Amino acid sequence: xxxxxxxxxxxxxxxxxxxxxxxxxxxxxxxxxxxxxxxxxxxxxxxxxxxxxxxxxxxxxxxxxxxxxxxxxxxxxxxxxxxxxxxxxxxxxxxxxxxxxxxxxxxxxxxxxxxxxxxxxxxxxxxxxxxxxxxxxxxxxxxxxxxxxxxxxxxxxxxxxxxxxxxxxxxxxxxxxxxxxxxxxxxxxxxxxxxxxxxxxxxxxxxxxxxxxxxx
Ligand code: AP5
Numbered sequence: 414x415x416x417x418x419x420x421x422x423x424x425x426x427x428x429x430x431x432x433x434x435x436x437x438x439x440x441x442x443x444x445x446x447x448x449x450x451x452x453x454x455x456x457x458x459x460x461x462x463x464x465x466x467x468x469x470x471x472x473x474x475x476x477x478x479x480x481x482x483x484x485x486x487x488x489x490x491x492x493x494x495x496x497x498x499x500x501x502x503x504x505x506x507x508x509x510x511x512x513x514x515x516x517x518x519x520x521x522x523x524x525x526x527x528x529x530x531x532x533x534x535x536x537x538x539x540x541x542x543x544x545x546x547x548x549x550x551x552x553x554x555x556x557x558x559x560x561x562x563x564x565x566x567x568x569x570x571x572x573x574x575x576x577x578x579x580x581x582x583x584x585x586x587x588x589x590x591x592x593x594x595x596x597x598x599x600x601x602x603x604x605x606x607x608x609x610x611x612x613x614x615x616x617x618x619x620x621x622x623x624x625x626x627x628x629x
Contacts, residue, residue, distance in 0.1 A: 414439055414626060415519055417497040417510075419596060420527030422585045423534040423541070424611045425618065428550055429527065430498045432619045437626075439494035442484055444477050444502075446548055449574075453545070467575045469584030471502060471592075478509045491519050504595040524600035525622065527611035534586070538577050544569045 414437050418426040427443060434441040448466060451459035458476070465472045481500055484490055501507040514520045529537075542551040542558070546569025551558050558564060562571050576585065600606040609621055 414494045414496075415491070415514075415522045416495070417501065417521060417524045417600075418499075418527065419524055419593075419600075420611060421529055421534055421589045421593070422582065423538040424527035424529040425537070425615055426498045426527060428615045429611075429618055429622075430496055431550070432615060433496055433622070436619065436623060437494060437496075439496055440490050441496050441498060442481070442490070442500070443498040444472075444480060444500040445498070447480055448472060448477075467581070469576055469581040469588065471588055474503055474505050474509070477502075478506060478513075481510065482513050485513055485517050485519070491517070495519070501596060502589075503592050504599055507596050507599045521605055523607050524596075524605050526597060526600075526606060526608045527618070528608055529611045531586070533612045535579070535582065538582050539579065541577055542571045542573055545572050546570065 416433070416439075418430060420426055427445075430441045430443065433439070445466075448459075448462050452463050452466065453459070462472045462476065464470075477500060481497070497510075501510050511520070537552065537555075540553040540555070542553060543549070544551075544564035544567065547564060547567045549564050549566045550556070551565075551571055558571050563569075564571050576582075597606060607622075607625060609618055611618055613621075
């Protein structure tokens with residue numbers, strides 16, 4: 414299966430990607446995770462993108478597209494299928510992705526659009542916590558770690574992302590709303606768009622998508 418996950422910040426792209434990765438045995442490529450790893454390791458790319466991420470702005474198209482291109486050209490990462498999370502985020506990125514995938518012979522099957530309402534998004538993002546070491550996702554109400562501040566999976570430190578404050582969430586939503594429609598229209602025109610109500614629990618969303626894949 415070859416997928417992209419679309420949807421606003423906090424719609425649950427990362428959460429669902431972790432479930433789908435196991436269910437479908439495909440690679441998960443998250444541009445947000447890759448960029449945060451670069452920031453954590455204080456690489457020159459990490460220093461370059463920090464101001465954009467912490468301000469809730471988009472990193473320039475050419476920077477993220479280069480990352481995606483190198484993932485697809487190395488390690489045969491997409492041999493058994495893939496799922497992109499957080500890319501594309503602009504119509505230009507969607508066009509670049511088709512060019513990259515066309516070259517590798519691995520064109521998309523579906524673009525999954527996770528629809529979520531603003532109150533749910535705010536509640537999810539302000540309560541989100543992430544493991545600094547392995548990236549496991551938690552939520553202070555929906556899915557708290559067993560021991561406060563400690564990751565259930567690897568015992569790493571659980572922290573709050575710098576862009577998960579109300580002011581930056583608002584900027585991220587504005588940026589998202591400006592770019593979302595052209596991407597949705599792009600995949601709709603290709604007949605690849607599938608929409609799902611992501612206000613539901615992640616297990617329900619998974620079930621809906623798995624039955625849709627089984628039926629196709
Ligand atoms: P990125 O990391 O991609 O962030 P995002 O799109 O804002 O999405 P989030 O990670 O915030 O949310 P999510 O939908 O994955 O939700 P999650 O599953 O964690 O990007 C960050 C930044 O990097 C961007 O702002 C930009 O600067 C830069 N960037 C990245 N890609 C780029 C690109 N292509 N171009 C340019 N710049 C780029 O869930 C959130 C919380 O809710 C969790 O606590 C979770 O436990 C909970 N939750 C999730 N689903 C459910 C559910 N169904 N029910 C109950 N709780 C749930």
